[in-house]
Amino acid sequence: MKILVTGAGGQLGSELKDLAAQYSTDSFVFVDRDEMPLDKLDRVRTVLADVQPDIIISGGAYTAVDRAESEPDLVDVINHLAVEAMAQWANANDRKLIHISTDYVFQGTSAAPLKEDEPTHPINVYGLTKQKGEVAITDSGADAVIIRTAWVYSAYGANFVKTMIRLMGEREEISVIADQVGSPTYAHDLAKAILDIIYTDKWQAGIYHFSNEGEISWYDFAVAIRDLKGLNCKINAIPTAQYPTPAKRPKFSLLDKTKIKAQFGVAVPEWKESLKRMLEKLG
Secondary structure (H helix, E strand, C coil), X not given: CEEEEECCCCHHHHHHHHHHCCCCCCEEEEECCCCCCCCCHHHHHXXXXXXXXXEEEECCCCCCHHHHCCCHHHHHHHHHHHHHHHHHHHXXXXXXXXXXXXXXXXXXXCCCCECCCCCCCCXXXXXXXXXXXXXXXHHHCCEEEEEEECCEECCCCCCHHHHHHHHHHHCCEEEXXXXXXXXXXXXXXXXXXXXXXXXXXXXXXEEEECCCECCEEHHHHHHHHHHHHCCCCEEEEECHHHCCCCCCCCCECCECCHHHHHHHCCCCCEHHHHHHHHHHHHC
């Protein structure tokens, strides 16, 4: 089996690369923006035709949420049209696709964990383009699994955990938003879930949710990072209104993981346990 992974240099791609070594009987092809630039649709189609993957893991995306507000056309090509091209190729060639989407397809006004059939209503450019990517996959007829995830972090790349560690090492006091609620996702856990889905005999196309178990705010997350690292920094809880950003964020994006657990039997670790494992890896 040949598996093509886009976004090879990102957090998820890096974790998939680590885990791929355990599947030596299969061939993994990792491509990043140099090998397969997602803003060049002809190149996307050429790479697919050359590699001929049995499964595409679509992990690459434009994820700079605030910058996306000023580059909507570019973001749409990467998060929507490139995904559409992959889905159409997968459908035409009878191959499978696993695509990573986001909690940002939701408006964020719910009070209960979000199920897969909850109406989507993005409130920023990034979320809108990711939603359009989901719709393009569905419309293509591809045999595809779409996994929405949230608050991704890893020992690789830039992310909230590493930013908090740096800031708390530099400052005596920081402020973190306390009224945006969800659950973080350790990219290693997501990568393992993806591979479990690929190697299960229970493949079922559709939309699924995956993040770590638990319900916290960004403030709660920051406090846990500080305490686990033994840092000495005062953390102030502030409302979103005190930290304006170009892109609006959903206030509530806790994902319900019932469906992915029931269908594929994947493990969904508790968020703090995963944070501990990431910090150990980080050293």
